[in-house]
Amino acid sequence: MSSASLQPDSSSDATNGAVTKLFAVLLAGEYSAFYRLIEESKMAPDVASQIAIARMAASEIHHFDVLAAQVSARGLDPTASVERYRSVFDQYHSATTPKTWYESLVKAYVGDGLAADFYTELAGVLPGDAQTVIAQVMSQTSSSHFAREQVTAAVTRDPSLKSPLTLWGRRLLGEAITHAQWVLAAEEEVTDLLFAEAASLQGVASFFDAIAAEHAKRMSDLGLG
Amino acid sequence: MSSASLQPDSSSDATNGAVTKLFAVLLAGEYSAFYRLIEESKMAPDVASQIAIARMAASEIHHFDVLAAQVSARGLDPTASVERYRSVFDQYHSATTPKTWYESLVKAYVGDGLAADFYTELAGVLPGDAQTVIAQVMSQTSSSHFAREQVTAAVTRDPSLKSPLTLWGRRLLGEAITHAQWVLAAEEEVTDLLFAEAASLQGVASFFDAIAAEHAKRMSDLGLG
Numbered sequence: 001m002s003s004a005s006l007q008p009d010s011s012s013d014a015t016n017g018a019v020t021k022l023f024a025v026l027l028a029g030e031y032s033a034f035y036r037l038i039e040e041s042k043m044a045p046d047v048a049s050q051i052a053i054a055r056m057a058a059s060e061i062h063h064f065d066v067l068a069a070q071v072s073a074r075g076l077d078p079t080a081s082v083e084r085y086r087s088v089f090d091q092y093h094s095a096t097t098p099k100t101w102y103e104s105l106v107k108a109y110v111g112d113g114l115a116a117d118f119y120t121e122l123a124g125v126l127p128g129d130a131q132t133v134i135a136q137v138m139s140q141t142s143s144s145h146f147a148r149e150q151v152t153a154a155v156t157r158d159p160s161l162k163s164p165l166t167l168w169g170r171r172l173l174g175e176a177i178t179h180a181q182w183v184l185a186a187e188e189e190v191t192d193l194l195f196a197e198a199a200s201l202q203g204v205a206s207f208f209d210a211i212a213a214e215h216a217k218r219m220s221d222l223g224l225g
Numbered sequence: 226m227s228s229a230s231l232q233p234d235s236s237s238d239a240t241n242g243a244v245t246k247l248f249a250v251l252l253a254g255e256y257s258a259f260y261r262l263i264e265e266s267k268m269a270p271d272v273a274s275q276i277a278i279a280r281m282a283a284s285e286i287h288h289f290d291v292l293a294a295q296v297s298a299r300g301l302d303p304t305a306s307v308e309r310y311r312s313v314f315d316q317y318h319s320a321t322t323p324k325t326w327y328e329s330l331v332k333a334y335v336g337d338g339l340a341a342d343f344y345t346e347l348a349g350v351l352p353g354d355a356q357t358v359i360a361q362v363m364s365q366t367s368s369s370h371f372a373r374e375q376v377t378a379a380v381t382r383d384p385s386l387k388s389p390l391t392l393w394g395r396r397l398l399g400e401a402i403t404h405a406q407w408v409l410a411a412e413e414e415v416t417d418l419l420f421a422e423a424a425s426l427q428g429v430a431s432f433f434d435a436i437a438a439e440h441a442k443r444m445s446d447l448g449l450g
Contacts, residue, residue: 031275031276038263046304047256047308050256051256051304051307054256054259055286057286058287061279064276064279086272
């Protein structure tokens with residue numbers, strides 16, 4: 001199934017170790033996202049929405065399988081990796097539990113986009129073999145297009161939804177950045193891997209600025225913000 | 226994504242109509258199975274089991290996508306098809322709601338096997354193009370192997386589980402056959418398609434006998450029955 005090489009390349013041991021740990025963290029994120037997406041789809045008002053959510057969830061499992069193969073090949077156990085790193089993702093999801101179907105849709109769309117941006121930013125700073133893995137994870141994009149259509153239609157129909165959903169979108173970004181920073185603070189090797197060239201704190205700030213800029217565009221696509 | 230032809234072949238209109246309806250029914254079954262599997266996985270005691278369930282669920286969505294492409298190409302709306310045919314599957318699942326994790330595992334393993342047998346029996350009586358679709362649905366087998374390992378280990382460890390899980394397995398088969406017969410009774414075209422050559426009631430009886438025989442082997446694989 002995997003077309004990317006399962007063998008780490010000739011990068012230094014420290015780099016390989018950090019990439020492995022990064023993949024283990026991302027693996028836990030995909031696991032957590034799968035079950036949360038299904039949980040949060042319970043408010044879906046119709047079968048078409050449930051089908052769309054199921055397809056997004058299936059694509060998380062595709063990402064999970066690509067990362068799990070890498071984590072195994074690099075000597076870690078995927079199950080143990082999920083157990084070790086899932087808590088920060090579970091906390092993010094607990095802090096952003098949607099109260100309405102539209103909040104769920106905004107979260108699905110924004111979360112999907114943030115994950116994609118995050119993977120894209122990563123791809124720029126990782127060694128070549130790890131970039132290939134990220135490209136493979138990204139090749140099956142989960143279609144959150146349906147979420148955008150539903151949200152823009154709803155906001156057009158009922159403009160009073162706009163202000164609370166805009167605040168909700170800001171909160172999602174804030175919590176995502178906060179929780180990502182917790183990971184970086186706890187996993188120094190990963191931080192060094194990602195920001196070695198960018199001289200620490202300045203690099204971290206630019207990274208999150210880039211993600212915030214993409215988020216703003218995405219909110220605008222939704223007719224929000 | 227789909228390598229099978231999306232165009233119905235030159236079979237008669239009646240046959241094409243019946244095949245389309247059959248695919249629409251199967252589509253609803255995959256939809257219902259996806260959400261039930263996730264719901265019933267809540268009793269899973271550990272991350273490894275949750276991962277295995279998520280993979281099974283993702284493979285239901287693969288089956289769903291193959292069938293949805295066919296249903297669309299044959300002129301029906303997949304969402305409307307799910308709405309129209311899901312109730313019998315939802316009723317089957319309501320009648321077989323597991324009360325323990327081991328009941329969930331037996332249901333996952335037995336249900337996966339029954340579905341595979343059903344698809345295999347179908348493939349023998351359908352026109353060539355429809356056989357190709359069924360083969361494509363079956364090509365991504367959901368791995369319910371983990372369920373077998375867990376159940377056999379549990380029954381070995383605690384033989385008192387054997388008798389209630391054996392009864393549970395019999396009940397799953399009985400409910401599956403009952404609900405399948407409801408579909409056949411309601412959808413005469415599908416019944417004619419499947420059993421035209423086998424002279425009605427006798428053909429139906431042989432069909433379910435074949436499925437019951439496979440079920441008995443499967444229960445024996447689980448250390449049950």
